[in-house]
Amino acid sequence: MVQGFSREPGTHGPVTAASPAGTRKITWWAATIAVGGFLFGFDTGVVSGALLYIRDDFDLNSFQQGSVVSVLLIGSVLGAMGAGKLADRWGRRRLLGVAGAVFLAGTVVAVFATGYGMLLVARIVLGLAVGTASALVPVYLSEISPTRIRGRLLTMNQLMITVGILVAYLVNLAFANGGDWRAMFACGAVPALVLVVAAAWFLPESPQWQIEHDRVDQARSVIASVSDPATADRIVEQVQRRIVDDRAKQPASGSGRSLWAPDVRPALILGLTLAAVQQFGGINTIIYYAPTIIEQTGLSASNSIFYSVAIGVINLIMTLVAIKLVDRVGRRPMVLVSLAVMAVSVFLLGLAFVADFSSGLTLLFMVAYIAAFAGGLGPVFWTLIGEIFPPSVRAEGSSTSTAVNWVSNFIVSLAFLPVANILGQGETFWIFAGICALAFAFVTRFLPETRGRGPEEIERDLDHRFGREPNPRKTVQTP
Template sequence: MVQGFSREPGTHGPLIEVPPAGLRKIRMWAGAIAMGGFLFGFDTGVVSGALLYIRKDFDLNSFEQGSVVSVLLIGAVIGAMTSGKLAERIGRRPSLGLIGAVFIVGTIIVTAANGYPMLLAGRIVLGLAVGAASALVPVYLSEISPTSIRGRLLTLNQLLITTGILVAYLVNLVFASSGSWRSMFAVGAIPAALLVIASVWLLPESPQWLITHGRKQRAHEGIASVTDDATADRLVQRAEQRIADERAKQQRTAADQGNARKRLTAPDVRPALIVGLTLAAVQQFGGINTIIYYAPTIIQQTGLSASNSIFYSVAIGVINLVMTLVAIRLVDRVGRRPMVLVSLGLMAVSVFMLGLAFVVGMNSVLTLLFMVVYIAAFAGGLGPVFWTLIGEIFPPSVRAEGSSASTAVNWISNFVVSLAFLPLAGLLGQGETFWVFAAICVVAFFFVGRYVPETRGRDAEQIQEALQSRFGNTPETTHSEHARTR
């Protein structure tokens, strides 16, 4: 049921069959967990349309407009960095419920804001929840997913993120005529309440977490509810053995074995950390959220009105959602690595052309076309597959901390890009700024080609072997590095 629970003991054992009724239950749980991804998308996307009206109501300058967008990311960094420790301490399910409650509190503060400072405070609170959700959801999904459909369930997170963005754009469109930005934000309280309800009455705790904390009977019951008792017995036994092996390895590599953050830098985990942190930065420095956050503003600069800009941004949201659905269909067929490579190549070309459109003054139709191609390339590869990979590449003993660290870097990068975009575009020119993003996509293409392994159909042990091989490590060299760190 959890990653590694869907194979028989032995690294290359056969896949365990989960009956249709069990798969339906797992998919239902996954959909509820990924509601955290929906809120992530909604609260990062809704500001794009709301900003057109907030700046008039509160008379915001360009820096203040950028800070309304980017201050959420400060909260997100904090939320992402602390969520791993919280999820390890109290469990995945109660952590998700707490995140939903924080979403509600942040929404109330924003909708009641009477000025710029209170608006910033509400956005920071929303950011705490967004960051925590973005780190926890891939871990939780990974730990309830059979290997055979793990890729699809992990990309479900990105699907709900893109759905949240599209819904945010549609909500913006509905309230555009009245300019009621408070109503735009208030809609987010509905899915937040649903997330709290699901965490209390619907979701199970992660079997991986239960076994790690000595609650194997509850884990057995949860696994048996989607398989059978005999299968649950085998999977719990294997998980206990793997946990014991990992704890023994921690004792060999560091005296402070309980410190998961220090464990992340151990020689055998370091390749996963490098890949996770690099992809986290690339996903943002490739420029995606300059489009998501500022799509109406960018389109408005081509000569369209505010309401028309919001309308065309909905088209971008639709393409984002459709291509994410395509990615979900492909991720367990084509594989993670080729999807990311194709995605980065197309992103580089399309964002370069988008920059050229602004430099030479192409019409709004061509500008929108290049934006749509760029969004399609991102949503069909790097967007969803990044969240899949960070749920797969880290060993189970440090998966929550590894995901937390990668997500924190993702949000720090997001903050830097979103805050710097408008000032940088003013300094270099908007087209030239997009060319910087194109160059980053090219560099990322070569990094993925060299260092990122395929994870499709592989269990945790096989993925770690592939990572070590990509970084030129062997069991012997890794062991010698262990000895030097003792």
């Protein structure tokens, strides 16, 4: 063992251990990378307040209001679907820079939109960038994270999403008196520019990608910059062996292990199911429509935006709590507790509308629901999709799971207002409660603990939980 480094069981990315100075550098990289998550949160959250004024300027009906919110998700699906293959071809860093440039372009179109159609185009362009970033950031973070802080760094993505949502709410509040929704959108140009500049000049390429593309010297240099040359040599050799093993599992006609291969299928089923559950549990109906929902309890539009800021603060605080717990408590118990509390609180939220409870009680149940999501399922989902897939298909697995997440988001967001008009808002929230309860049963049966475990251990546990005979070639490797 090299002095200053620890032997850690399993590895997800080439950076398995780092010196204290190296850990600080990796954390800085992770925070910069997670600006993509910030933009994800900002561009999904800013529309909630802007919509209160856009609907009057452009005379939008309920369907048009829903489409302004949800059309971003169409672009997000397309961006997420293409992100995996493009990241494998171009590299993680370059694609993040492209995503930042697309964010800038979409922001400009939104600010200068002259009508409903142009605004839809802007939201689709922003969606392409949001989807790309949401699929790519967890992969990049996973591949630069030492095992002992992997959960914390992967959770940073959700932290930045919640920061983005909160900043969006604060921006909405700042411009609420004048109703200047164009200024609300324009503020997104600043973090987009930060991402472009960081990807062009400061961020390293993922060592995993460099090794897979025979850029071994560059990968060794990146790893040595946070460890030392001897450790870098050892880790590069280890990753090269794993790449050879993964390619050996693929039929001769393939260039790499397929996402649809039988030994990857349990991870795929788990990733896609968690992606759908995270959205069909109802979270983004509250994130997108928080001011609208609060307004329906009898408060004014400006007061609704003010209370939505409080919701954003709770979202941020609970995400910080999750970051503290994820590498201590583990992923599985956090998701189970989160789903249980979500089911109860969203049921009570529905009851508050059906029984016409006071605004205070309605807000309490809404805050409890968001706190439960932000302290568990919200951040841990993004951690898990960076962990459950084997390294050879991690980008594609994250991309596919993220695409399903966005498809689910689109369906729920577009359908929420029309369904609530037909069934009633309270009854619609009860549907979300039922989905959370079913998800609790699924997670109890199929989700393994991934904390402190490498790909081989996770793969074997998934095989066991899904009733699949383990591959005898799967062995637990240690650095």
